[in-house]
Amino acid sequence: MDELAHARTELVQLQSTERMLVEQFLAVRIAIETQKSKINKLVEERCSLINRLPIELLTRILSFLLTSYNADLSPYTLPTLRKNLASVLRLWRDLILNTPTFWSEIGLIYNSDPKSLITQLKRSREHLLDVTIFSPSKGSLYALLDIITSSANRWRSLTLKTVEDSICSDIIRKFNGFKFPCLENVFINPCYCGYLQFLSPTHSPSLRHLDLGRLSASERFSMTTTTLTTLSLSIDCAYNN
Numbered sequence: 001m002d003e004l005a006h007a008r009t010e011l012v013q014l015q016s017t018e019r020m021l022v023e024q025f026l027a028v029r030i031a032i033e034t035q036k037s038k039i040n041k042l043v044e045e046r047c048s049l050i051n052r053l054p055i056e057l058l059t060r061i062l063s064f065l066l067t068s069y070n071a072d073l074s075p076y077t078l079p080t081l082r083k084n085l086a087s088v089l090r091l092w093r094d095l096i097l098n099t100p101t102f103w104s105e106i107g108l109i110y111n112s113d114p115k116s117l118i119t120q121l122k123r124s125r126e127h128l129l130d131v132t133i134f135s136p137s138k139g140s141l142y143a144l145l146d147i148i149t150s151s152a153n154r155w156r157s158l159t160l161k162t163v164e165d166s167i168c169s170d171i172i173r174k175f176n177g178f179k180f181p182c183l184e185n186v187f188i189n190p191c192y193c194g195y196l197q198f199l200s201p202t203h204s205p206s207l208r209h210l211d212l213g214r215l216s217a218s219e220r221f222s223m224t225t226t227t228l229t230t231l232s233l234s235i236d237c238a239y240n241n
Contacts, residue, residue, distance in 0.1 A: 051091055059099060062092065066102060075107025075134045079116070100127035108144050110137040117147045128156035128182055138167055145174050152178040157185040172196065180204045189213025201227055 062085060066078065082102060086093040096102050103123040108131070129151060136144065160171065176197040183204045189212070199207055205227060212233035
């Protein structure tokens with residue numbers, strides 16, 4: 001009987017310990033959930049500080065971030081940077097998607113996608129455009145040129161860089177058939193141009209600044225303009241026959 005009583009007493013102690021451990025376990029679970037809620041609240045409060053910024057100020061901050069990259073690489077880096085910023089917060093995404101200025105820099109490069117260009121032009125709405133053509137591929141060039149010249153009336157600047165002479169001639173020939181009423185700044189380097197009809201006062205009445213970079217001394221070049229305030233070019237005599 002003494003042994004049975006002892007066993008029963010030990011069982012009671014074990015059951016008491018079990019209840020205590022269960023209570024501790026439940027207390028820890030509650031503490032964990034409480035701490036999670038606290039963390040989530042702190043995160044929400046921190047995000048809400050950003051969300052409480054005036055839209056105008058937030059727009060300027062995002063605009064600064066989008067223009068703080070190396071300008072020479074912008075046609076390549078801008079889409080990725082814009083996508084990364086849009087993934088930070090839903091507010092940022094909505095702001096970027098619905099602010100035309102964030103879509104006003106049009107880049108035409110070797111791997112440009114026609115659908116992406118069309119989407120970007122739609123999102124830029126009626127905002128003036130800064131167009132960069134950088135080492136384009138001839139395969140899809142004409143389709144891409146058709147897309148961007150559909151908004152020629154909104155071009156504010158044009159940069160044409162590192163383009164083969166035959167491709168450059170094709171691009172200039174294409175542009176000569178359009179008018180660019182808002183075009184103010186043009187940079188073409190190297191320049192294998194011929195006749196730049198699209199930069200004449202009739203086609204580009206607002207043109208103020210023209211930079212033709214390196215121009216071969218043997219290159220045939222002609223244009224007529226009465227609106228320029230700045231003209232920059234260098235003659236490369238090494239190509240002179």
